[in-house]
Amino acid sequence: MTTEMICAGFGGQGVLTIGKFIAQAAMQEGKNVSWLPSYGPEMRGGTANVSTVVSTEPIASPIVSFPDVLVALNQPSIDKFAHSIRPGGVLIYNTNMCPRGCQREDIIQIAVPMNEIASEIGSMIVLNMLATGIIIGKTNIIKYETLEGNLTSFLKEKNPDLLAKNLAAIQRGIEIGKQYA
Amino acid sequence: MSKILMKGNEAIAEAAIRSGCRLYFAYPITPQSELIEYMAKMMPKVNGTFIQAESEVAAINMVYGAAGSGKRVMTSSSSPGISLKMEGISYIAGAELPCVIVNVQRGGPGLGDIQPAQGDYFQATKGGGHGDYRLIVLAPSSVQEFADMASEAFDLADKYRNPVMILADGMLGQMMEPVEFKPAKTDAELQELANQHLSWCICPNADGDKKHHHEINSLELDPQVLEKHVLDLYKKYAEIEKNEARYETYNVSDDNEVLCVAWGTASRVVKSAINEVMKEGKSVGLIRPIRVWPYPYDAIKQAIGKNVKKVYVFELNSGQMVEDVKIAVEGKVPVDFWGKLGGVVFTPAEIKEKLETCF
Amino acid sequence: MEIIAKRPEALTKEPFHYCPGCMHGVAHRLIAEAIDENGLINEIAGVAPVGCGVFAYKYFNFDMAEAAHGRAPAVATGIKRARPDMHVFTYQGDGDLAAIGTAEIVHAANRGEKISVFFINNAIYGMTGGQMAPTTLPNMKTTTSPYGRNVEDIGYPIRVCELLSTLVAPYYIERVSLLTSADIIKAKKAVEKAIRYNKENRGFTFVEFISTCPTNWGYEPEKARQWAKENMLPFFKPGVFRDKGEGVE
Known part of the structure; x- marks a missing residue:
């Protein structure tokens, strides 16, 4: 069983982190993982993306041609990658930043006003964790508990308030994702 | 750990x-x-x-x-x-x-x-x-x-x-x-x-040996002496070639109709493509030099099974390894090459398409 | 019987290959004497340049590395960092140090590497046959400035001591001359000080020697000395530019 995923958005939206937290947790759950970011000038404010592969088999290519899941936090990400999603695959996108959306009908589209929800939770910083929650809710690619443990050990001392908001965002995302599962 | x-x-x-x-x-x-x-x-x-x-x-x-x-x-x-x-x-x-x-x-x-x-x-x-x-x-x-x-x-x-x-x-x-x-x-x-290197390297003369004088040097103006030095280097290189070639085989068997050769990260993309074409009942093997010098010429030669129609080299360059593969193949079967340049990385789908043309 | 002069232990028995009237041999000897006097022969390493000093690795009687052209300060950095218990110096000419190796000398000095640099300035490339050096004087003729160094075209000679003195880190910088016996006695003191500071790991020490190249200048040794006195010393003035040990900043 292999899941290939691309997360894309503006630099600073935390797309690389989405892939990293999923790869990290999947590794701890005994899966093979790879995380391949775009790098270079595009990191500095342009569109950033990361290919993440999670598999029960050894991973051959870390390059994702046809993702099972695309997370698009802005419109250019849909324009660039949505055509390559495998038929029957999933597009998770941020309606607040993707005014034109996506016209494909052979994929599952999860359209979420992520900016609004993140603001409700109390910080735009948690937008990427909201997206991560949606991925988990839809695909069960990792367990919530593993991610919670990692975030807790990372943030509990440094910033307990941000930890609480992040966990709230993930839980909210999981609820949304489950509606499409 | x-x-x-x-x-x-x-x-x-x-x-x-x-x-x-x-x-x-x-x-x-x-x-x-x-x-x-x-x-x-x-x-x-x-x-x-x-x-x-x-x-x-x-x-x-x-x-x-x-x-x-x-x-x-x-x-x-x-x-x-x-x-x-x-x-x-x-x-x-x-x-x-x-x-x-x-x-x-x-x-x-x-x-x-x-x-x-x-x-x-x-x-x-x-x-x-x-x-x-x-x-x-x-x-x-x-x-x-x-x-x-x-x-x-x-x-x-x-x-x-x-x-x-x-x-x-x-x-x-x-x-x-x-x-x-x-x-x-x-x-x-x-x-x-x-x-381990104290017999030749720059180091304190701990026992005050009057003859202690280590030179770190590549200069030798006497051509005869320099020639001998280079010949000695090549004796060492021959020893390295004999002992140190390393490679990995992936799905190499007598059924192979195509044998791929790829190295580094490019080989992983080729592996993914091979996994896909195998699903279509086509037999493709891969040999990956783990070390590119010394080069595993013998291993490549031996990996060419009796049904192999073509050796296909895939690299993220203009085909720089092809010369080595041709030396290994010794003209037994045709050697073909496909690659991407300038930092463009090929995808498994592209490699699969290339492999499918071989059948 | 009292020995009043002998070959320094820090020199091998290999005869120098230098031309008559050349001052490399004098500089080698001064360095070797200072090493002997400081008892450093078993814990010092030198780095030879490319240029006339290229065979210095054969002449010094301790561990030596031969560097690529201009890279001696980088090589010395590697040795000193790998073996901080040892003392390391480089020996370089003007083309090596002030042209192709400008970056290496400036940055080794700027890092305050705890090494000594001995710099032979005779205003010309000797080994390759008398080409223009970065320290060739204005209007001076060489094989690559056959009409004299045209400062409008190729710029003025580089004064390395002055240049390095703009940096904060160097511990000791002095320019001396090897043109007369009296100068050599003064030069000896500078070399001894550099080696002593090196022994004490005080910091980056630098001694420039104003010297001659009779062969490539095309003068008899005595005339070369006279020419250098009249032309080089006014442009490259001897003196202490930095001596943190003596409060000269």
């Missing part, structure tokens, strides 16, 4: 420190900067030396000095910076000094771009610097292998008193995969490493 999710650039740095590297000199360049940053952070914690040199040229000459002092030393860069180091690499090979050089390749020629490429194959395996010399060249294809090659590279360098290059690329440097490290060298092992 449990697995850690780490970038290739960081994993090779950590593995080098664990292998006893306590001296590192380099100059920043994308896409290897995480490596120099990791060294800057970690070397002081192990009482090691980190210097951000004024140039790649200076960095490799610092390596020459430290290697001449018999200590485990490493430098790293990416393609344009490796070109700058070539002067020093030739001197290091000529003076027979052990050291490790990491090349996280990017697209070229010239300033090129910063995306993954394999365009430095000729430079690494056929020369690059001036004169008759050889580098041992290791070509990792995963973060784990990249890390494992650190101790392998230092051991080979010490064993043969020869510079060893780890020829990676931007993809391997930038990607994260789980990696499991070998235990770090103990103090006793470090002491042993420090003493």
Whole structure:
């Protein structure tokens, strides 16, 4: 069983982190993982993306041609990658930043006003964790508990308030994702 | 020891420190900067030396000095910076000094771009610097292998008193995969490493021997003497060729109708494509040189099964390894090549399409 | 019987290959004497340049590395960092140090590497046959400035001591001359000081020697000395530019 995923958005939206937290947790759950970011000038404010592969088999290519899941936090990400999603695959996108959306009908589209929800939770910083929650809710690619443990050990001392908001965002995302599962 | 999710650039740095590297000199360049940053952070914690040199040229000459002092030393860069180091690499090979050089390749020629490429194959395996010399060249294809090659590279360098290059690329440097490290060298092992070269290296004359005079040198103006030195180097290289070729086979069998040859990260894309075409009942094998010098000519020759109609080489360059593959194949079957250039990385789908044309 | 002069232990028995009237041999001897006097022979290493001093690795009787052209300060950095218990110096000419190796000398000095640098300035490339050096004087004829150094075209000679003195880190910088016996006695003191500071790991020490190249200048040794006195010393003035040990900043 292999899941290939691309997360894309503006630099600073935390797309690389989405892939990293999923790869990290999947590794701890005994899966093979790879995380391949775009790098270079595009990191500095342009569109950033990361290919993440999670598999029960050894991973051959870390390059994702046809993702099972695309997370698009802005419109250019849909324009660039949505055509390559495998038929029957999933597009998770941020309606607040993707005014034109996506016209494909052979994929599952999860359209979420992520900016609004993140603001409700109390910080735009948690937008990427909201997206991560949606991925988990839809695909069960990792367990919530593993991610919670990692975030807790990372943030509990440094910033307990941000930890609480992040966990709230993930839980909210999981609820949304489950509606499409 | 449990697995850690780490970038290739960081994993090779950590593995080098664990292998006893306590001296590192380099100059920043994308896409290897995480490596120099990791060294800057970690070397002081192990009482090691980190210097951000004024140039790649200076960095490799610092390596020459430290290697001449018999200590485990490493430098790293990416393609344009490796070109700058070539002067020093030739001197290091000529003076027979052990050291490790990491090349996280990017697209070229010239300033090129910063995306993954394999365009430095000729430079690494056929020369690059001036004169008759050889580098041992290791070509990792995963973060784990990249890390494992650190101790392998230092051991080979010490064993043969020869510079060893780890020829990676931007993809391997930038990607994260789980990696499991070998235990770090103990103090006793470090002491042993420090003493292994005392018969020839720059070191204190501990017992006050009046004849103690070690020269670290690649100059010899008498052509007869220089010729003998180079012949001795080539005796060593012949020994290395005999003992040190390494390769991996993937799905190689007598059923193969196509045998692929690919190295480094490119080989992983080829593996994915092979997995796909196998589902269609087509038999394709892959042979991956794990070291690109010495080159596994015999292994490739032997991997050509009786049904193989074609040997297909895939690289992220203009076909620099094809010459070596042709030497190995000895004209038995046609050798074809397809690649991407300038930092463009081929996809499994593209390779699959190429493979399907063979049936 | 009292020995009043002998070959320094820090020199091998290899005869020097230098031309008649050349001052490399004098500079080698001064360095070797200072090493003997400081009892450093078993814990010092030198780095030889490319240029006339290229065979210095054969002449000094301790561990030596031969560097690529201009890279001696980088090589010395590598040795000193790998073996901090040892003392390291470089020996370089003007083409090596002030042209092709400008970056290496400036940055080794700027890092305050705990090494000594001995710099022979005779305003010309000797080994390759008398080409223009970065320290060739204005209007001076060489094989690559056959009409005299044209400063409008190629710029003025570089004063290395002055240049390095703009840096904060260097511990000791002095320019001396090897043109007369009295000068050589003064030069000896500078070399001894550099080696002593090196022994004490005080920091980067630098001694420039104004010297001659009779062969490539095309003068008899005595005339070369006279010419250097009249032309080089006014442009490259001897003196202490930095001596943190004596409060000269």
